[in-house]
Amino acid sequence: MSIGINRSQLAQMFAHAPGFMALVTGPDHRFELTNPNYQKVIGHREVIGRTVGEVLTDAVAQGYLDLLDQVYRSGEAHRADSALYAVQAEPGGEVVDRYVDFVFQPLKEDGRVWGIFIQGMDVSDRHRADRALALSEARYGALFAAMATGFCVIEMKFDASDRPVDYRIVEGNKAFEEMTGLVDPYGKWVSEIAPGLEQHWFDLYGGVARTGEPVRFENPADIFGRWYDVQALRIGQPGAWQVAILFNNITERKQSETRQNALLELNDAIRDLTDAGDIAQASAQVLAKTMGVSRAGYGTVDTVAETITIARDFNQPGVSSIAGVLSFRDYGSYIEDIKRGETVAIDDVARDPRTADTAEALRAISAGSFVNMPLMEQGRVVAMVFVNHATPRHYTDSDLRLMREVAERVRSATERARSEAALRDSEAQFRVFAQSTPIQIWASWPDGSLYWFNPQVYAYMGAKPGELDGPDGWLERLHPDDRDEAVKAWTDAMASGQVYEAEFRMRRHDGVYRAFRIRAEPVHDEDGRITRWVGTSTDIEDFRRQSAELARFNETLEEQVAERTSALMQAEEALRQSQKMEAVGQLTGGIAHDFNNLLAGISGSLELITNRIAQGRHAEVERFTVAAQGAAKRAA
Structure with a gap:
Protein backbone atom coordinates (compact mmCIF):
# COMPACT_ATOMS: atom_id res chain seq x y z
CA MET A 1 0.00 0.00 0.00
CA SER A 2 1.37 3.46 -0.88
CA ILE A 3 0.78 6.91 0.60
CA GLY A 4 0.25 10.01 -1.61
CA ILE A 5 2.15 12.62 0.41
CA ASN A 6 5.19 14.94 -0.24
CA ARG A 7 8.27 15.57 1.89
CA SER A 8 7.22 18.98 3.22
CA GLN A 9 3.96 17.58 4.47
CA LEU A 10 5.84 14.75 6.14
CA ALA A 11 8.24 17.11 7.88
CA GLN A 12 5.39 19.15 9.35
CA MET A 13 3.52 16.02 10.40
CA PHE A 14 6.62 14.60 12.12
CA ALA A 15 7.14 17.72 14.16
CA HIS A 16 3.75 17.38 15.87
CA ALA A 17 3.28 13.60 15.87
CA PRO A 18 2.74 12.08 19.33
CA GLY A 19 4.05 8.62 18.48
CA PHE A 20 7.29 7.27 17.08
CA MET A 21 7.94 8.40 13.50
CA ALA A 22 10.80 8.13 11.02
CA LEU A 23 11.34 8.29 7.27
CA VAL A 24 14.05 6.30 5.58
CA THR A 25 14.74 6.51 1.84
CA GLY A 26 16.55 4.57 -0.79
CA PRO A 27 17.58 0.96 -0.85
CA ASP A 28 20.16 1.58 1.90
CA HIS A 29 17.44 3.03 4.18
CA ARG A 30 18.94 6.45 4.89
CA PHE A 31 17.26 8.52 7.61
CA GLU A 32 15.48 11.54 6.18
CA LEU A 33 13.22 12.51 9.07
CA THR A 34 12.70 11.48 12.72
CA ASN A 35 10.57 12.91 15.50
CA PRO A 36 11.67 13.37 19.14
CA ASN A 37 10.01 10.14 20.28
CA TYR A 38 11.85 8.09 17.66
CA GLN A 39 15.10 9.70 18.85
CA LYS A 40 14.40 8.04 22.22
CA VAL A 41 14.39 4.64 20.54
CA ILE A 42 17.80 5.25 18.87
CA GLY A 43 19.35 6.84 21.95
CA HIS A 44 19.08 10.52 21.01
CA ARG A 45 21.75 10.26 18.33
CA GLU A 46 22.03 12.45 15.20
CA VAL A 47 20.98 10.16 12.41
CA ILE A 48 19.68 12.39 9.62
CA GLY A 49 21.59 11.57 6.42
CA ARG A 50 22.97 8.35 7.84
CA THR A 51 21.79 4.79 6.97
CA VAL A 52 20.10 2.47 9.40
CA GLY A 53 23.04 0.09 9.10
CA GLU A 54 25.44 2.86 10.18
CA VAL A 55 23.31 3.85 13.18
CA LEU A 56 22.20 0.43 14.42
CA THR A 57 24.98 -2.13 14.30
CA ASP A 58 23.94 -4.79 16.85
CA ALA A 59 22.08 -8.04 16.22
CA VAL A 60 18.71 -6.32 16.59
CA ALA A 61 19.68 -3.92 13.78
CA GLN A 62 20.26 -6.82 11.41
CA GLY A 63 16.72 -8.05 11.88
CA TYR A 64 15.51 -4.47 11.48
CA LEU A 65 17.39 -4.12 8.19
CA ASP A 66 16.01 -7.40 6.91
CA LEU A 67 12.48 -6.18 7.65
CA LEU A 68 13.10 -2.84 5.84
CA ASP A 69 14.58 -4.68 2.87
CA GLN A 70 11.49 -6.88 2.65
CA VAL A 71 9.10 -3.90 2.67
CA TYR A 72 11.29 -1.99 0.15
CA ARG A 73 11.46 -4.91 -2.27
CA SER A 74 7.86 -6.11 -1.97
CA GLY A 75 6.16 -2.77 -1.71
CA GLU A 76 3.88 -4.32 0.97
CA ALA A 77 3.32 -2.81 4.40
CA HIS A 78 4.32 -4.73 7.53
CA ARG A 79 2.98 -4.54 11.10
CA ALA A 80 4.90 -5.51 14.24
CA ASP A 81 2.74 -5.66 17.36
CA SER A 82 4.16 -5.18 20.86
CA ALA A 83 7.77 -5.12 19.71
CA LEU A 84 10.17 -4.69 22.62
CA TYR A 85 12.53 -1.68 22.46
CA ALA A 86 14.97 -0.03 24.87
CA VAL A 87 13.94 3.62 25.19
CA GLN A 88 16.05 6.43 26.70
CA ALA A 89 13.69 9.18 27.87
CA GLU A 90 16.42 11.90 28.11
CA PRO A 91 19.98 12.07 26.74
CA GLY A 92 22.17 10.24 29.21
CA GLY A 93 19.08 9.18 31.17
CA GLU A 94 17.78 5.76 32.28
CA VAL A 95 17.04 3.21 29.60
CA VAL A 96 13.72 1.37 30.02
CA ASP A 97 11.97 -1.38 28.10
CA ARG A 98 8.92 -0.28 26.14
CA TYR A 99 6.50 -2.19 23.97
CA VAL A 100 5.66 -0.52 20.66
CA ASP A 101 3.25 -1.34 17.85
CA PHE A 102 5.08 -0.44 14.58
CA VAL A 103 3.73 -0.10 11.05
CA PHE A 104 6.17 0.03 8.14
CA GLN A 105 4.53 1.71 5.12
CA PRO A 106 6.26 1.76 1.69
CA LEU A 107 6.31 5.19 -0.03
CA LYS A 108 5.94 5.02 -3.78
CA GLU A 109 6.26 7.38 -6.72
CA ASP A 110 5.25 6.30 -10.22
CA GLY A 111 4.86 2.82 -8.81
CA ARG A 112 8.37 2.68 -7.48
CA VAL A 113 9.24 2.55 -3.76
CA TRP A 114 11.46 5.44 -2.85
CA GLY A 115 11.20 5.24 0.95
CA ILE A 116 9.58 3.71 4.04
CA PHE A 117 7.44 5.53 6.59
CA ILE A 118 7.93 4.10 10.07
CA GLN A 119 5.14 4.84 12.59
CA GLY A 120 4.85 3.42 16.12
CA MET A 121 2.67 3.75 19.23
CA ASP A 122 3.84 3.05 22.78
CA VAL A 123 1.57 0.22 24.02
CA SER A 124 3.59 -0.75 27.09
CA ASP A 125 0.72 -0.10 29.50
CA ARG A 126 -1.73 -2.04 27.36
CA HIS A 127 0.81 -4.83 26.93
CA ARG A 128 1.35 -5.11 30.67
CA ALA A 129 -2.39 -5.05 31.26
CA ASP A 130 -2.89 -7.74 28.64
CA ARG A 131 -0.16 -9.87 30.17
CA ALA A 132 -1.54 -9.36 33.65
CA LEU A 133 -4.99 -10.30 32.40
CA ALA A 134 -3.63 -13.34 30.60
CA LEU A 135 -1.70 -14.36 33.72
CA SER A 136 -4.77 -13.84 35.87
CA GLU A 137 -6.91 -15.82 33.48
CA ALA A 138 -4.29 -18.57 33.41
CA ARG A 139 -4.17 -18.66 37.20
CA TYR A 140 -7.92 -18.69 37.61
CA GLY A 141 -8.19 -21.19 34.79
CA ALA A 142 -5.76 -23.48 36.59
CA LEU A 143 -7.61 -22.88 39.85
CA PHE A 144 -11.01 -23.71 38.39
CA ALA A 145 -9.58 -26.71 36.54
CA ALA A 146 -8.10 -28.07 39.77
CA MET A 147 -11.16 -27.37 41.92
CA ALA A 148 -13.25 -30.30 43.08
CA THR A 149 -16.13 -27.84 43.05
CA GLY A 150 -17.97 -27.78 39.74
CA PHE A 151 -18.16 -24.33 38.17
CA CYS A 152 -19.96 -22.99 35.13
CA VAL A 153 -21.24 -19.67 33.76
CA ILE A 154 -24.58 -19.52 31.98
CA GLU A 155 -26.29 -16.91 29.85
CA MET A 156 -30.06 -16.66 30.11
CA LYS A 157 -32.55 -16.47 27.26
CA PHE A 158 -35.83 -14.61 27.82
CA ASP A 159 -38.95 -14.45 25.63
CA ALA A 160 -40.82 -11.28 24.66
CA SER A 161 -42.59 -11.31 28.03
CA ASP A 162 -39.25 -11.34 29.86
CA ARG A 163 -39.89 -14.91 30.89
CA PRO A 164 -36.79 -17.18 31.09
CA VAL A 165 -37.11 -20.00 28.58
CA ASP A 166 -33.58 -21.35 28.18
CA TYR A 167 -29.94 -20.81 28.99
CA ARG A 168 -26.65 -21.73 27.45
CA ILE A 169 -23.38 -22.67 29.08
CA VAL A 170 -20.67 -20.11 28.42
CA GLU A 171 -17.80 -21.80 30.24
CA GLY A 172 -17.11 -24.36 32.92
CA ASN A 173 -14.40 -26.47 34.52
CA LYS A 174 -13.54 -30.15 34.41
CA ALA A 175 -15.36 -30.92 37.67
CA PHE A 176 -18.56 -29.46 36.19
CA GLU A 177 -18.25 -31.70 33.14
CA GLU A 178 -17.63 -34.77 35.29
CA MET A 179 -20.56 -34.02 37.59
CA THR A 180 -23.03 -33.38 34.76
CA GLY A 181 -21.66 -35.87 32.26
CA LEU A 182 -21.84 -33.17 29.56
CA VAL A 183 -19.25 -33.30 26.76
CA ASP A 184 -18.23 -29.96 25.19
CA PRO A 185 -21.45 -28.17 26.17
CA TYR A 186 -20.08 -24.66 25.82
CA GLY A 187 -21.99 -22.22 23.66
CA LYS A 188 -24.94 -24.61 23.42
CA TRP A 189 -28.44 -24.03 24.71
CA VAL A 190 -29.57 -26.42 27.41
CA SER A 191 -32.68 -27.26 25.40
CA GLU A 192 -30.27 -28.79 22.83
CA ILE A 193 -28.16 -30.89 25.17
CA ALA A 194 -30.82 -31.71 27.80
CA PRO A 195 -34.24 -31.49 26.15
CA GLY A 196 -37.23 -31.60 28.46
CA LEU A 197 -35.53 -29.76 31.30
CA GLU A 198 -38.15 -28.52 33.75
CA GLN A 199 -39.20 -24.85 33.64
CA HIS A 200 -38.32 -24.76 37.33
CA TRP A 201 -34.61 -24.48 36.51
CA PHE A 202 -35.14 -21.66 33.97
CA ASP A 203 -37.21 -19.73 36.51
CA LEU A 204 -34.65 -20.32 39.26
CA TYR A 205 -31.58 -19.10 37.36
CA GLY A 206 -33.58 -16.47 35.50
CA GLY A 207 -34.61 -14.99 38.84
CA VAL A 208 -30.96 -14.75 39.87
CA ALA A 209 -30.09 -12.98 36.60
CA ARG A 210 -32.95 -10.44 36.95
CA THR A 211 -32.80 -9.67 40.68
CA GLY A 212 -29.18 -10.32 41.56
CA GLU A 213 -30.33 -12.31 44.59
CA PRO A 214 -28.09 -15.40 45.01
CA VAL A 215 -29.64 -18.80 45.80
CA ARG A 216 -28.33 -21.91 47.50
CA PHE A 217 -29.98 -25.32 47.72
CA GLU A 218 -29.29 -29.05 47.85
CA ASN A 219 -30.10 -30.89 44.66
CA PRO A 220 -31.83 -34.27 45.29
CA ALA A 221 -29.96 -37.43 44.36
CA ASP A 222 -29.70 -38.20 40.65
CA ILE A 223 -30.06 -41.65 39.12
CA PHE A 224 -26.60 -42.50 40.39
CA GLY A 225 -27.47 -41.50 43.95
CA ARG A 226 -25.34 -38.34 43.88
CA TRP A 227 -26.25 -35.20 45.85
CA TYR A 228 -25.03 -31.67 45.18
CA ASP A 229 -24.91 -28.42 47.12
CA VAL A 230 -25.64 -25.74 44.48
CA GLN A 231 -24.97 -21.98 44.66
CA ALA A 232 -25.92 -19.48 41.94
CA LEU A 233 -25.00 -15.77 41.80
CA ARG A 234 -25.14 -13.01 39.23
CA ILE A 235 -21.98 -11.72 37.52
CA GLY A 236 -21.27 -9.38 34.60
CA GLN A 237 -22.67 -5.95 33.78
CA PRO A 238 -26.13 -4.45 33.33
CA GLY A 239 -27.62 -5.57 30.06
CA ALA A 240 -25.23 -8.53 29.90
CA TRP A 241 -25.86 -10.32 33.17
CA GLN A 242 -24.67 -13.90 33.51
CA VAL A 243 -25.12 -16.46 36.27
CA ALA A 244 -22.21 -18.33 37.88
CA ILE A 245 -23.14 -21.73 39.34
CA LEU A 246 -21.04 -23.71 41.83
CA PHE A 247 -21.64 -27.42 42.44
CA ASN A 248 -20.24 -29.22 45.50
CA ASN A 249 -20.62 -32.99 45.66
CA ILE A 250 -22.14 -33.73 49.09
CA THR A 251 -23.09 -37.32 48.29
CA GLU A 252 -20.91 -38.83 51.01
CA ARG A 253 -22.27 -36.46 53.65
CA LYS A 254 -25.89 -37.02 52.60
CA GLN A 255 -25.40 -40.76 52.45
CA SER A 256 -23.75 -40.71 55.87
CA GLU A 257 -26.66 -38.66 57.25
CA THR A 258 -29.12 -41.07 55.66
CA ARG A 259 -27.32 -44.07 57.15
CA GLN A 260 -27.13 -42.49 60.59
CA ASN A 261 -30.81 -41.55 60.53
CA ALA A 262 -31.72 -45.05 59.40
CA LEU A 263 -29.62 -46.63 62.15
CA ALA A 421 -34.59 -65.25 76.65
CA ALA A 422 -31.97 -67.76 77.78
CA LEU A 423 -31.32 -65.64 80.86
CA ARG A 424 -35.01 -65.49 81.65
CA ASP A 425 -35.26 -69.27 81.27
CA SER A 426 -32.16 -69.73 83.40
CA GLU A 427 -33.45 -67.38 86.07
CA ALA A 428 -36.82 -69.12 86.06
CA GLN A 429 -35.11 -72.50 86.48
CA PHE A 430 -32.89 -71.06 89.20
CA ARG A 431 -35.90 -69.67 91.07
CA VAL A 432 -37.68 -73.04 90.91
CA PHE A 433 -34.53 -74.80 92.07
CA ALA A 434 -33.82 -72.24 94.79
CA GLN A 435 -37.38 -72.42 96.12
CA SER A 436 -37.62 -76.23 96.06
CA THR A 437 -34.20 -77.17 97.47
CA PRO A 438 -33.89 -77.56 101.27
CA ILE A 439 -30.55 -75.73 101.16
CA GLN A 440 -30.45 -72.03 101.95
CA ILE A 441 -29.30 -69.95 98.90
CA TRP A 442 -28.34 -66.28 98.87
CA ALA A 443 -26.58 -63.69 96.68
CA SER A 444 -24.52 -60.56 97.30
CA TRP A 445 -22.98 -57.68 95.33
CA PRO A 446 -19.20 -57.48 94.90
CA ASP A 447 -18.90 -55.28 98.02
CA GLY A 448 -20.46 -57.97 100.21
CA SER A 449 -23.95 -56.47 100.49
CA LEU A 450 -26.49 -59.30 100.46
CA TYR A 451 -29.52 -58.59 98.27
CA TRP A 452 -31.35 -61.89 97.59
CA PHE A 453 -32.36 -64.96 99.65
CA ASN A 454 -34.48 -67.98 98.86
CA PRO A 455 -37.57 -68.72 101.02
CA GLN A 456 -35.68 -71.26 103.13
CA VAL A 457 -33.47 -68.51 104.57
CA TYR A 458 -36.44 -66.40 105.63
CA ALA A 459 -38.24 -69.47 107.04
CA TYR A 460 -35.23 -70.55 109.12
CA MET A 461 -34.51 -67.12 110.54
CA GLY A 462 -38.12 -65.98 110.84
CA ALA A 463 -37.22 -62.83 108.87
CA LYS A 464 -39.18 -60.77 106.36
CA PRO A 465 -37.91 -59.76 102.87
CA GLY A 466 -35.54 -56.83 103.22
CA GLU A 467 -34.55 -57.46 106.85
CA LEU A 468 -31.41 -59.39 105.86
CA ASP A 469 -30.30 -57.07 103.02
CA GLY A 470 -27.05 -55.14 103.18
CA PRO A 471 -23.56 -55.93 104.46
CA ASP A 472 -24.50 -56.51 108.14
CA GLY A 473 -28.06 -57.86 108.16
CA TRP A 474 -26.87 -61.42 108.73
CA LEU A 475 -24.20 -60.77 111.35
CA GLU A 476 -26.55 -60.38 114.32
CA ARG A 477 -27.92 -63.87 113.64
CA LEU A 478 -24.49 -65.48 113.96
CA HIS A 479 -23.29 -66.98 117.22
CA PRO A 480 -21.19 -64.29 119.00
CA ASP A 481 -18.22 -66.66 119.25
CA ASP A 482 -18.20 -67.24 115.45
CA ARG A 483 -18.66 -63.70 114.10
CA ASP A 484 -15.05 -62.49 113.94
CA GLU A 485 -13.80 -65.57 112.10
CA ALA A 486 -16.76 -65.56 109.69
CA VAL A 487 -16.30 -61.85 108.84
CA LYS A 488 -12.53 -62.28 108.30
CA ALA A 489 -13.02 -65.22 105.96
CA TRP A 490 -15.67 -63.28 103.97
CA THR A 491 -13.45 -60.17 103.73
CA ASP A 492 -10.46 -62.22 102.56
CA ALA A 493 -12.54 -63.96 99.92
CA MET A 494 -13.86 -60.69 98.49
CA ALA A 495 -10.33 -59.24 98.39
CA SER A 496 -8.78 -62.26 96.66
CA GLY A 497 -11.73 -63.34 94.55
CA GLN A 498 -11.32 -66.90 95.83
CA VAL A 499 -14.15 -69.21 96.85
CA TYR A 500 -15.54 -68.38 100.28
CA GLU A 501 -15.83 -71.37 102.69
CA ALA A 502 -16.64 -71.26 106.41
CA GLU A 503 -18.53 -73.03 109.19
CA PHE A 504 -20.41 -71.16 111.88
CA ARG A 505 -23.58 -71.29 113.95
CA MET A 506 -26.71 -69.35 113.02
CA ARG A 507 -29.69 -68.60 115.23
CA ARG A 508 -33.00 -70.18 114.28
CA HIS A 509 -36.27 -68.27 114.61
CA ASP A 510 -36.88 -70.03 117.97
CA GLY A 511 -33.50 -68.93 119.37
CA VAL A 512 -31.72 -72.26 118.83
CA TYR A 513 -28.26 -72.12 117.21
CA ARG A 514 -27.48 -74.72 114.57
CA ALA A 515 -24.20 -75.30 112.74
CA PHE A 516 -23.96 -74.43 109.02
CA ARG A 517 -21.35 -74.92 106.32
CA ILE A 518 -21.19 -71.80 104.07
CA ARG A 519 -19.81 -71.73 100.54
CA ALA A 520 -19.96 -68.85 98.01
CA GLU A 521 -18.48 -68.51 94.53
CA PRO A 522 -17.86 -65.28 92.55
CA VAL A 523 -19.67 -64.63 89.24
CA HIS A 524 -17.48 -62.90 86.60
CA ASP A 525 -18.34 -60.88 83.50
CA GLU A 526 -16.60 -61.20 80.11
CA ASP A 527 -13.74 -58.99 81.31
CA GLY A 528 -13.14 -61.08 84.42
CA ARG A 529 -14.66 -58.60 86.86
CA ILE A 530 -16.72 -59.97 89.78
CA THR A 531 -20.34 -58.91 89.33
CA ARG A 532 -21.87 -60.79 92.29
CA TRP A 533 -21.46 -63.71 94.68
CA VAL A 534 -23.84 -66.69 94.93
CA GLY A 535 -23.69 -68.75 98.10
CA THR A 536 -25.28 -71.68 99.91
CA SER A 537 -25.76 -72.36 103.63
CA THR A 538 -26.09 -76.07 104.52
CA ASP A 539 -27.35 -77.17 107.96
CA ILE A 540 -24.75 -79.63 109.31
CA GLU A 541 -26.00 -79.81 112.91
CA ASP A 542 -27.41 -83.36 112.56
CA PHE A 543 -24.31 -84.42 110.67
CA ARG A 544 -22.11 -83.16 113.50
CA ARG A 545 -24.23 -85.07 116.09
CA GLN A 546 -24.01 -88.26 114.07
CA SER A 547 -20.27 -87.76 113.73
CA ALA A 548 -19.94 -87.52 117.52
CA GLU A 549 -21.89 -90.72 118.02
CA LEU A 550 -19.77 -92.42 115.40
CA ALA A 551 -16.64 -91.30 117.23
CA ARG A 552 -17.91 -92.80 120.49
CA PHE A 553 -18.78 -96.02 118.68
CA ASN A 554 -15.31 -96.15 117.17
CA GLU A 555 -13.77 -96.05 120.65
CA THR A 556 -15.36 -99.53 121.61
CA LEU A 557 -15.16 -100.94 118.11
CA GLU A 558 -11.80 -102.75 118.59
CA GLU A 559 -12.98 -104.73 121.65
CA GLN A 560 -16.19 -105.68 119.93
CA VAL A 561 -14.25 -106.77 116.88
CA ALA A 562 -11.90 -109.00 119.02
CA GLU A 563 -14.82 -110.71 120.76
CA ARG A 564 -16.58 -111.24 117.53
CA THR A 565 -13.44 -112.62 115.92
CA SER A 566 -12.96 -115.20 118.70
CA ALA A 567 -16.56 -116.39 118.42
CA LEU A 568 -16.20 -116.62 114.68
CA MET A 569 -13.02 -118.74 115.00
CA GLN A 570 -14.77 -121.22 117.37
CA ALA A 571 -17.70 -121.49 115.06
CA GLU A 572 -15.38 -122.07 112.13
CA GLU A 573 -13.58 -124.96 113.98
CA ALA A 574 -16.87 -126.68 114.80
CA LEU A 575 -17.93 -126.23 111.23
CA ARG A 576 -14.74 -127.88 109.97
CA GLN A 577 -15.25 -130.94 112.25
CA SER A 578 -18.80 -131.30 111.13
CA GLN A 579 -17.73 -131.06 107.49
CA LYS A 580 -15.10 -133.84 108.11
CA MET A 581 -17.66 -136.25 109.65
CA GLU A 582 -20.05 -135.58 106.85
CA ALA A 583 -17.33 -136.38 104.30
CA VAL A 584 -16.40 -139.69 106.07
CA GLY A 585 -20.01 -140.73 106.22
CA GLN A 586 -20.47 -140.03 102.54
CA LEU A 587 -17.28 -142.02 101.75
CA THR A 588 -18.15 -145.10 103.83
CA GLY A 589 -21.69 -145.16 102.51
CA GLY A 590 -20.37 -145.20 98.95
CA ILE A 591 -17.93 -148.01 99.71
CA ALA A 592 -20.64 -150.17 101.38
CA HIS A 593 -22.95 -149.65 98.43
CA ASP A 594 -20.29 -150.66 95.92
CA PHE A 595 -19.25 -153.74 98.01
CA ASN A 596 -22.84 -154.93 98.35
CA ASN A 597 -23.09 -154.85 94.54
CA LEU A 598 -20.00 -157.14 94.25
CA LEU A 599 -21.32 -159.61 96.89
CA ALA A 600 -24.63 -159.79 95.04
CA GLY A 601 -22.73 -160.92 91.93
CA ILE A 602 -20.91 -163.68 93.86
CA SER A 603 -23.94 -164.94 95.78
CA GLY A 604 -26.10 -164.90 92.66
CA SER A 605 -23.59 -166.94 90.68
CA LEU A 606 -23.30 -169.55 93.54
CA GLU A 607 -27.11 -169.83 93.70
CA LEU A 608 -27.31 -170.48 89.93
CA ILE A 609 -24.54 -173.10 90.14
CA THR A 610 -26.50 -174.99 92.87
CA ASN A 611 -29.64 -174.95 90.75
CA ARG A 612 -27.86 -176.24 87.62
CA ILE A 613 -26.21 -179.16 89.54
CA ALA A 614 -29.60 -180.14 90.99
CA GLN A 615 -31.00 -180.07 87.47
CA GLY A 616 -28.13 -182.19 86.17
CA ARG A 617 -27.08 -179.44 83.81
CA HIS A 618 -23.39 -179.69 84.57
CA ALA A 619 -22.24 -178.12 81.33
CA GLU A 620 -23.50 -174.66 82.39
CA VAL A 621 -21.87 -174.76 85.84
CA GLU A 622 -18.47 -173.63 84.56
CA ARG A 623 -19.88 -170.35 83.06
CA PHE A 624 -21.38 -169.27 86.39
CA THR A 625 -18.21 -170.30 88.22
CA VAL A 626 -16.22 -167.91 86.01
CA ALA A 627 -18.69 -165.07 86.75
CA ALA A 628 -18.44 -165.63 90.50
CA GLN A 629 -14.66 -165.58 90.33
CA GLY A 630 -14.72 -162.25 88.39
CA ALA A 631 -16.92 -160.62 91.01
CA ALA A 632 -14.64 -161.90 93.79
CA LYS A 633 -11.60 -160.36 92.01
CA ARG A 634 -13.34 -156.98 91.68
CA ALA A 635 -14.22 -157.07 95.36
CA ALA A 636 -10.59 -157.79 96.23
Missing part, protein backbone atom coordinates in the same frame (compact mmCIF):
# COMPACT_ATOMS: atom_id res chain seq x y z
CA LEU A 264 -31.14 -44.35 64.77
CA GLU A 265 -34.60 -45.29 63.51
CA LEU A 266 -33.60 -48.95 63.61
CA ASN A 267 -32.33 -48.66 67.18
CA ASP A 268 -35.65 -47.12 68.24
CA ALA A 269 -37.60 -49.80 66.38
CA ILE A 270 -35.82 -52.83 67.87
CA ARG A 271 -34.89 -51.50 71.32
CA ASP A 272 -37.76 -53.20 73.15
CA LEU A 273 -38.26 -56.19 70.85
CA THR A 274 -37.49 -59.63 72.25
CA ASP A 275 -38.53 -61.86 69.36
CA ALA A 276 -35.92 -62.54 66.64
CA GLY A 277 -38.61 -62.53 63.93
CA ASP A 278 -39.94 -59.15 65.04
CA ILE A 279 -36.41 -57.73 65.03
CA ALA A 280 -35.76 -58.96 61.48
CA GLN A 281 -39.10 -57.57 60.28
CA ALA A 282 -38.49 -54.14 61.82
CA SER A 283 -35.01 -53.96 60.30
CA ALA A 284 -36.36 -54.94 56.87
CA GLN A 285 -38.89 -52.12 57.02
CA VAL A 286 -36.24 -49.53 57.88
CA LEU A 287 -33.95 -50.86 55.15
CA ALA A 288 -36.64 -50.83 52.45
CA LYS A 289 -37.83 -47.32 53.24
CA THR A 290 -34.35 -45.84 53.52
CA MET A 291 -33.06 -47.38 50.29
CA GLY A 292 -36.34 -46.87 48.46
CA VAL A 293 -36.60 -50.50 47.32
CA SER A 294 -39.63 -52.69 46.76
CA ARG A 295 -38.78 -55.35 49.30
CA ALA A 296 -36.34 -56.16 52.10
CA GLY A 297 -36.00 -59.18 54.32
CA TYR A 298 -33.95 -61.77 56.17
CA GLY A 299 -33.76 -65.52 55.69
CA THR A 300 -31.81 -68.58 56.79
CA VAL A 301 -29.68 -70.24 54.12
CA ASP A 302 -29.04 -73.93 53.50
CA THR A 303 -26.01 -74.04 51.21
CA VAL A 304 -26.29 -77.81 50.73
CA ALA A 305 -29.94 -77.75 49.60
CA GLU A 306 -29.29 -74.33 47.99
CA THR A 307 -32.42 -72.83 49.53
CA ILE A 308 -33.39 -69.81 51.61
CA THR A 309 -36.18 -69.90 54.19
CA ILE A 310 -37.89 -66.53 54.68
CA ALA A 311 -40.17 -66.32 57.68
CA ARG A 312 -41.30 -62.74 56.97
CA ASP A 313 -40.35 -59.90 54.64
CA PHE A 314 -41.32 -56.25 54.30
CA ASN A 315 -42.98 -55.24 51.04
CA GLN A 316 -43.97 -51.84 49.71
CA PRO A 317 -47.64 -51.38 48.73
CA GLY A 318 -48.47 -53.42 45.65
CA VAL A 319 -45.55 -55.83 46.13
CA SER A 320 -46.31 -59.44 47.14
CA SER A 321 -44.46 -61.31 49.86
CA ILE A 322 -42.03 -64.08 48.96
CA ALA A 323 -42.04 -65.65 52.44
CA GLY A 324 -41.43 -69.39 52.37
CA VAL A 325 -38.72 -71.65 51.03
CA LEU A 326 -37.11 -70.57 47.75
CA SER A 327 -34.54 -72.41 45.65
CA PHE A 328 -31.68 -70.19 44.51
CA ARG A 329 -31.24 -72.14 41.27
CA ASP A 330 -34.73 -71.12 40.15
CA TYR A 331 -33.47 -67.53 39.92
CA GLY A 332 -29.92 -67.81 38.58
CA SER A 333 -26.43 -69.09 39.31
CA TYR A 334 -25.36 -66.51 41.92
CA ILE A 335 -25.70 -69.11 44.70
CA GLU A 336 -22.06 -69.95 43.98
CA ASP A 337 -21.07 -66.42 45.05
CA ILE A 338 -23.20 -66.67 48.20
CA LYS A 339 -21.57 -69.98 49.15
CA ARG A 340 -18.22 -68.17 49.12
CA GLY A 341 -19.66 -65.53 51.43
CA GLU A 342 -19.62 -62.84 48.70
CA THR A 343 -22.28 -60.13 48.46
CA VAL A 344 -24.27 -60.29 45.22
CA ALA A 345 -25.37 -56.88 43.89
CA ILE A 346 -27.12 -56.94 40.50
CA ASP A 347 -28.34 -53.65 39.00
CA ASP A 348 -30.28 -55.23 36.13
CA VAL A 349 -31.17 -58.91 36.16
CA ALA A 350 -31.63 -58.92 32.38
CA ARG A 351 -28.05 -57.80 31.78
CA ASP A 352 -26.12 -59.77 34.39
CA PRO A 353 -24.90 -63.16 33.05
CA ARG A 354 -25.80 -64.83 36.35
CA THR A 355 -29.48 -63.92 36.01
CA ALA A 356 -30.07 -63.17 32.32
CA ASP A 357 -31.67 -66.60 31.69
CA THR A 358 -33.97 -66.30 34.73
CA ALA A 359 -34.78 -62.60 34.41
CA GLU A 360 -38.49 -63.24 33.82
CA ALA A 361 -38.77 -65.33 36.99
CA LEU A 362 -37.05 -62.60 38.98
CA ARG A 363 -39.19 -59.83 37.52
CA ALA A 364 -42.24 -61.91 38.42
CA ILE A 365 -41.32 -61.54 42.10
CA SER A 366 -40.52 -57.80 41.76
CA ALA A 367 -36.76 -58.34 41.64
CA GLY A 368 -35.59 -56.47 38.55
CA SER A 369 -32.49 -55.66 40.62
CA PHE A 370 -31.37 -56.92 44.03
CA VAL A 371 -28.67 -57.30 46.66
CA ASN A 372 -28.09 -60.54 48.57
CA MET A 373 -25.69 -60.16 51.52
CA PRO A 374 -24.72 -63.46 53.20
CA LEU A 375 -24.08 -63.65 56.96
CA MET A 376 -21.34 -65.96 58.24
CA GLU A 377 -20.98 -67.97 61.43
CA GLN A 378 -17.85 -70.01 62.11
CA GLY A 379 -16.78 -69.76 58.49
CA ARG A 380 -20.04 -70.81 56.86
CA VAL A 381 -23.06 -69.02 55.45
CA VAL A 382 -26.09 -69.36 57.72
CA ALA A 383 -28.37 -66.45 56.79
CA MET A 384 -28.83 -63.62 54.34
CA VAL A 385 -30.09 -60.01 54.32
CA PHE A 386 -31.61 -59.05 50.98
CA VAL A 387 -33.29 -56.16 49.16
CA ASN A 388 -35.22 -56.35 45.87
CA HIS A 389 -36.45 -53.62 43.57
CA ALA A 390 -39.05 -54.11 40.87
CA THR A 391 -37.01 -52.22 38.25
CA PRO A 392 -33.29 -51.90 37.47
CA ARG A 393 -31.38 -49.53 39.72
CA HIS A 394 -27.82 -48.94 40.85
CA TYR A 395 -26.73 -49.95 44.37
CA THR A 396 -24.00 -47.68 45.70
CA ASP A 397 -21.24 -48.44 48.17
CA SER A 398 -23.26 -46.44 50.67
CA ASP A 399 -26.24 -48.78 50.12
CA LEU A 400 -24.05 -51.80 50.80
CA ARG A 401 -22.54 -50.18 53.90
CA LEU A 402 -26.02 -49.46 55.22
CA MET A 403 -27.10 -53.07 54.62
CA ARG A 404 -23.99 -54.36 56.36
CA GLU A 405 -24.49 -52.09 59.37
CA VAL A 406 -28.18 -53.04 59.59
CA ALA A 407 -27.26 -56.73 59.36
CA GLU A 408 -24.70 -56.37 62.16
CA ARG A 409 -27.16 -54.54 64.39
CA VAL A 410 -29.88 -57.07 63.67
CA ARG A 411 -27.52 -59.88 64.54
CA SER A 412 -26.50 -58.12 67.77
CA ALA A 413 -30.13 -57.44 68.65
CA THR A 414 -31.08 -61.02 67.82
CA GLU A 415 -28.27 -62.38 69.96
CA ARG A 416 -29.32 -60.00 72.73
CA ALA A 417 -32.90 -61.24 72.47
CA ARG A 418 -31.74 -64.86 72.53
CA SER A 419 -29.43 -64.19 75.46
CA GLU A 420 -32.17 -62.40 77.38
